[in-house]
Amino acid sequence: MERIDPSLPPRLDFRDLTLMLALASARTTAGAARRLLLTQPAVSRALLGLEGRLGVRLFERTRRGLEPTSAGRTLLADAPRLLDDLARLASSTQGSVSPTRLLRLVCECYTAYHWLPSALQGLRAGLPGVDLSIALEFTKDPIGGLEAGEIDAALVSEAPTPRSRRLTEMPLFADEIVFVMAAAHPLAARSALAPADLRGERLLVSRAPTRGMGWFHRPLSVRGEPPLQYDVLPLTEAVIDFARAGMGIGVLSEWVAEPHLRRGDVVARRLVTGPIRRPWRLVWRREASEIAQRLWQVLADAAPRTLALPPVPARHGRAG
16 A cells, blocks of 8 residues: 655645636636635635645636636546546445436527536536436427426426426526627627618528517517518528628527637627527426426526627617
């Protein structure tokens, strides 16, 4: 057996790894504090202490929030595996261990998968004893999957409110739907768009808006004008590429648009009437209520960041 040198104190522990994942997911010390049930100053002190022990900067503050440095990314790459190894080691030393409970989750819209996988790394600390799996096969019919008992919970935005007493739903957060166009597009010179500006434009979507999406149709409707026309492209990336080439205006979630805006060849605009917010809810089977409510809490604290866009010009008089 090798001798352990007590003169070399460990520079990392379980709390450090949990802190890193919470900061990477929340992107603010305040958001990480809510997730870790700590105060914001305590999180800031913990980060400074960790950086001091390691002798490197782990995060940089940017307009988009905290961004991990190269050293931070290296640590984050191994943090989930190390936490899992520690959890398994602790479980193996206990004489009686509570069984892990499986929670099968699906997201109704693929755009949520742009942030959910990375967020789940930070959520693990808030869901001990839960094995969370993603059931992609029920993306198109999450309510049907719930009613059939094939999944336990669903993150939905478009599905109608279920009437079954076997299902429960609670509101979560909202993302913003933005209009993405080439930087050279004539409408890109405007800080915000009027609904009439979109008439005659080729609107590019990865899924056709449904009649039940009142939150989307109401702000875009113009009395006496025909409904907008949409071109459905099979891939989200195709929507961006067509918009970049000046072949239309992409209608996208901020979660999808944000990384593409950094190049500067496409821009995002909102309506003069303000942001179009898509409301998200968590729906779950009654049998999974205890575990689903825990998931709802950690998801509510992990709301994705909002995209920074030019301010909407002040409007005079009452809105029509």
